[in-house]
Amino acid sequence: MAHATPQGAKLLNGWKRLTSFEQGLGAQLPEAYKKFWREWKHTKPTAVHYIPKSGRWQRDELTGQVRPIQEHPLPLIDVPESHEGIWGGEAVIKGFQKRDRLKRRVPHFWVPVLRKSVVHSAVLGEYMSVVVTDRTINLIHESHGFDHYLLKTPACDLRSELALSLKRKILKTLEEGCPNLAGSPNKQQEVIKEFQKYLDGYTSEEIDWYGLTYKQAIKKLDAKIKAENPIVPHKLEFRSKLIEQLRQAGIKEAGNDDSEVVTKIPSDESKNWLSKMNPFGKKQET
Amino acid sequence: MLRNLSKTTLNFSKNALSLEQQVRTTFILKRRYEPHLHKTNTTPKKYRAKHFIYDLVEDTLVKKRENIEVVLTQFVDGVGDKGDIVSMKAHFVYNQLLLPGFAVYKTDENVAKYAKTEAEKNTVVHSSPYAQRTVNMLESLIVPVSMNKDNAWVIEPWHIRASLRKMGYHCKDECITMPEQKIEGPELTNEGKEFFVTITINNLEKAKVRCRLHHWSTEPSERLPYVFEHWKRPAENIFGSSEETVQN
Numbered sequence: 001m002a003h004a005t006p007q008g009a010k011l012l013n014g015w016k017r018l019t020s021f022e023q024g025l026g027a028q029l030p031e032a033y034k035k036f037w038r039e040w041k042h043t044k045p046t047a048v049h050y051i052p053k054s055g056r057w058q059r060d061e062l063t064g065q066v067r068p069i070q071e072h073p074l075p076l077i078d079v080p081e082s083h084e085g086i087w088g089g090e091a092v093i094k095g096f097q098k099r100d101r102l103k104r105r106v107p108h109f110w111v112p113v114l115r116k117s118v119v120h121s122a123v124l125g126e127y128m129s130v131v132v133t134d135r136t137i138n139l140i141h142e143s144h145g146f147d148h149y150l151l152k153t154p155a156c157d158l159r160s161e162l163a164l165s166l167k168r169k170i171l172k173t174l175e176e177g178c179p180n181l182a183g184s185p186n187k188q189q190e191v192i193k194e195f196q197k198y199l200d201g202y203t204s205e206e207i208d209w210y211g212l213t214y215k216q217a218i219k220k221l222d223a224k225i226k227a228e229n230p231i232v233p234h235k236l237e238f239r240s241k242l243i244e245q246l247r248q249a250g251i252k253e254a255g256n257d258d259s260e261v262v263t264k265i266p267s268d269e270s271k272n273w274l275s276k277m278n279p280f281g282k283k284q285e286t
Numbered sequence: 287m288l289r290n291l292s293k294t295t296l297n298f299s300k301n302a303l304s305l306e307q308q309v310r311t312t313f314i315l316k317r318r319y320e321p322h323l324h325k326t327n328t329t330p331k332k333y334r335a336k337h338f339i340y341d342l343v344e345d346t347l348v349k350k351r352e353n354i355e356v357v358l359t360q361f362v363d364g365v366g367d368k369g370d371i372v373s374m375k376a377h378f379v380y381n382q383l384l385l386p387g388f389a390v391y392k393t394d395e396n397v398a399k400y401a402k403t404e405a406e407k408n409t410v411v412h413s414s415p416y417a418q419r420t421v422n423m424l425e426s427l428i429v430p431v432s433m434n435k436d437n438a439w440v441i442e443p444w445h446i447r448a449s450l451r452k453m454g455y456h457c458k459d460e461c462i463t464m465p466e467q468k469i470e471g472p473e474l475t476n477e478g479k480e481f482f483v484t485i486t487i488n489n490l491e492k493a494k495v496r497c498r499l500h501h502w503s504t505e506p507s508e509r510l511p512y513v514f515e516h517w518k519r520p521a522e523n524i525f526g527s528s529e530e531t532v533q534n
Binding site for chain 1: 323
């Protein structure tokens with residue numbers, strides 16, 4: 001049976017479903033994107049909504065029994081709105097509250113307090129109105145600026161597609177040497193000097209693929225493939241073949257080597273259907 | 287939710303740039319019932335509904351937020367001068383100083399960059415961060431100067447000082463500069479007309495204060511009729527043209 005599966009003999013280690021990076025266009029995604037994907041989806045994010053336990057063992061205070069520490073992070077829900085703002089790693093928590101010993105547990109959603117504020121990017125030289133939380137503003141203060149915050153923080157902690165796309169934009173601008181600040185060369189030099197260190201972590205290709213969602217990455221890949229292999233109509237191919245054959249047969253009309261005539265599709269605009277009509281012509285007798 | 291949890295989250299080592307996130311805001315929760323222990327390197331056991339009962343440990347949104355230290359890049363009215371390191375509330379600092387570019391975060395480079403040079407120190411432009419507030423306050427006033435209707439007088443600084451004191455502003459006679467032309471009376475044609483005096487604050491800032499002349503008698507029957515809300519009415523200049531007094 002093993003030979004009939006895509007995994008081949010690997011099936012002996014158990015059946016594994018193909019991931020989205022192993023089938024279809026996803027298999028062709030470059031390593032640069034996979035690196036970002038690992039940073040975004042497979043890295044453990046910083047504890048925001050719970051206090052992480054440290055150490056490997058803990059002793060029960062009452063019984064003195066030693067138990068291993070196993071971490072169970074709270075499951076977080078990234079609602080679509082979180083991708084339109086920058087929530088600084090916060091998310092919605094779905095769970096229950098037990099408000100009284102003798103009362104049934106009740107469902108509860110813990111939603112972060114959202115504010116509309118302005119952030120300033122020194123690299124882009126822009127002020128942006130975004131939905132933020134207090135944690136975002138605190139983190140911006142801690143890292144001494146919005147650009148520093150975005151560039152320092154890994155994708156798993158940003159938890160927002162908006163933040164990721166801004167990060168890509170900032171990295172790209174930095175890589176190009178901030179052409180948007182060309183009006184004031186002093187400022188441009190200062191900005192480049194301040195943020196240059198963040199470019200060390202990325203290659204040019206990685207910056208290109210940074211911060212894209214899976215769908216966007218597939219779209220980008222598809223466009224790239226299509227641009228590399230443009231679809232040429234068969235009639236052009238067949239026509240050139242025919243002319244070649246005619247030439248070989250020694251026919252005079254096919255002799256002139258005008259490649260443009262061969263490859264060009266006759267445009268229909270010049271031959272309007274109206275021009276073909278002749279209302280004063282002789283009526284065709286049936 | 288359960289499926290998400292059972293996914294083993296690979297703990298990749300974060301790159302060196304990762305941020306030490308100390309500050310926590312919003313809800314910090316704790317499970318009321320800890321899930322059972324599971325064997326190492328296996329998927330955790332299935333969660334029961336009771337494992338999703340959470341207790342609130344802390345809501346840091348209601349905690350007092352700490353001040354931030356910033357370096358001013360220029361003189362800011364009511365805050366400080368260029369190069370000053372000020373520690374103020376985070377909200378005010380972010381919206382009023384950092385976003386408009388009046389201040390930058392306090393780092394060693396910024397402190398050195400925005401420190402006042404010797405030349406700047408010698409040319410004092412502002413005596414204090416709060417002087418401009420006083421100037422704005424004084425210039426928004428209309429000071430009624432009540433003079434005697436029966437005896438002769440010439441307006442002197444101490445008249446202005448007394449009028450200001452009645453309004454709750456205390457200043458010395460030396461600070462008050464009268465207009466060049468003398469104002470003498472009693473002259474009932476000047477009733478309700480205005481003139482400007484200059485008040486010097488900290489020997490540096492100058493405020494032009496609008497004063498209005500009123501006549502008053504000790505004899506109640508001699509007093510002029512009361513004009514309702516006279517300070518809201520337009521008034522002529524005592525010297526005729528207003529430009530002349532502005533120059534004073």
